[in-house]
Amino acid sequence: MTHVSVTVNGAMREADVEPRTLLVYFLRETLGLTGTNAGCDTSSCGSCTVLLDGESVKSCTMLAAQADGRELTTIEGMAEGDQLHPLQESFRRNHGLQCGYCTPGMIMAAASYLKENPSPSEGDVRLALEGNLCRCTGYQNIVKSILDAAGSMAGAEA
Amino acid sequence: MIPAAFDYERVDTVDAAIAALRADEGAKLLAGGHSLLPQMKLRFVMPTKLIDIGRLHDLSYVHEDGGGVAIGALTRYHDLEASETLRQLAPIVASVAGQVGDPQVRHMGTIGGSVAHADPAGDMPSVLLALGATFVATGPGGMREIAAADMFPGLFQSALAGDEVLTEIRVPKTPGGWSYQKFTRRAQDWAVVGVAAVRMNGSANVSLTNMGLTPMRAAGVEEALAGGADPATAAERADEGTAPPSDSFGSDEYRRALAKVLVRRALEEALA
Numbered sequence: 001m002t003h004v005s006v007t008v009n010g011a012m013r014e015a016d017v018e019p020r021t022l023l024v025y026f027l028r029e030t031l032g033l034t035g036t037n038a039g040c041d042t043s044s045c046g047s048c049t050v051l052l053d054g055e056s057v058k059s060c061t062m063l064a065a066q067a068d069g070r071e072l073t074t075i076e077g078m079a080e081g082d083q084l085h086p087l088q089e090s091f092r093r094n095h096g097l098q099c100g101y102c103t104p105g106m107i108m109a110a111a112s113y114l115k116e117n118p119s120p121s122e123g124d125v126r127l128a129l130e131g132n133l134c135r136c137t138g139y140q141n142i143v144k145s146i147l148d149a150a151g152s153m154a155g156a157e158a
Numbered sequence: 159m160i161p162a163a164f165d166y167e168r169v170d171t172v173d174a175a176i177a178a179l180r181a182d183e184g185a186k187l188l189a190g191g192h193s194l195l196p197q198m199k200l201r202f203v204m205p206t207k208l209i210d211i212g213r214l215h216d217l218s219y220v221h222e223d224g225g226g227v228a229i230g231a232l233t234r235y236h237d238l239e240a241s242e243t244l245r246q247l248a249p250i251v252a253s254v255a256g257q258v259g260d261p262q263v264r265h266m267g268t269i270g271g272s273v274a275h276a277d278p279a280g281d282m283p284s285v286l287l288a289l290g291a292t293f294v295a296t297g298p299g300g301m302r303e304i305a306a307a308d309m310f311p312g313l314f315q316s317a318l319a320g321d322e323v324l325t326e327i328r329v330p331k332t333p334g335g336w337s338y339q340k341f342t343r344r345a346q347d348w349a350v351v352g353v354a355a356v357r358m359n360g361s362a363n364v365s366l367t368n369m370g371l372t373p374m375r376a377a378g379v380e381e382a383l384a385g386g387a388d389p390a391t392a393a394e395r396a397d398e399g400t401a402p403p404s405d406s407f408g409s410d411e412y413r414r415a416l417a418k419v420l421v422r423r424a425l426e427e428a429l430a
Contacts (some may be wrong), residue, residue, distance in 0.1 A: 011356070020161045040250065041199070042199075049262055056262045056265060059194050061191065062191060062266065063166070063208075112261070128261060130261070
């Protein structure tokens, strides 16, 4: 067993796990944070995307042990109480999801990207989502949601 | 998919990594894990132990070094892509780093991990081969340099010994005249075929991605160029000495034809 101690959504969490425990299952099964989905399990689809020290990573292709001592943010950590994160709000407002399976990963990937580039073009957003697959929406409203969120986040800071 | 069980140890120094490798023949180094973990999940590889070198932050750097650029083996793709030094002095490395995988993969994957994994379909080994990079390996007896031509002896094989750690990669300054042609069916896919061309000494070095068991130089093309052939004529020799795979993305014959087209495009761009 290996000891894993991480800050998840601001709270310290720790557990002893087998070294082979993947981060996505550590989050879902050990910590009970089932908002992060395991999709393709081959680092292709991006539904398992979480933030590691603020940067997007695929939690199906990482050991929980690799996150030891570091800071994680999952979809559960995005809203503040009843106040949705601007990305969550804009996905709701713009119908940025249908079945919803890819949505947590889309939002986490977008959150990471908007920190790097707060005012992206539509093309930038499409490229930034190359690691996230959606089989319902055709991406149109996802891209729209992220552009809308970028606008409202910039407005909130101004 | 869950990897087979293994022991795990995180090390803080290169020496500790070497000692751990020597203590367990079945052990493997874990850097970003974005080549190794997918293979372990499929149980293509089942190391007895993973030695996590991911926190050796001293091995994450890019700096000008005499006539070239020195790159720490643990530098992530994301940091290569963003490196001003690389963008100015070896722009093909920065550009291709930004074409590997997707943003999440580039936040974890490292240049050294990619080299040690030696995937013939990987972009970075092929680019480093075209650049004639020098690889620095650190082992129990100290450091040694490995030439690009010797680094990739076989399928998923590097020239690193079992108790060596790849610590640095040195590339020559190549600010002008380069191209990487990566042909994919979808964003994020591996190259069906890739071609790296770098202008050097009035001619061009050309290497091929996914055209055989290892990344390889396009010797016939380079010979034709040295003999004064124009890009289109030289490109006709792109598949000489190759043994491309046939798979769902393309047959051997298709890849040979594609390589010729991509070499021509790469040369036209690099030599323009």
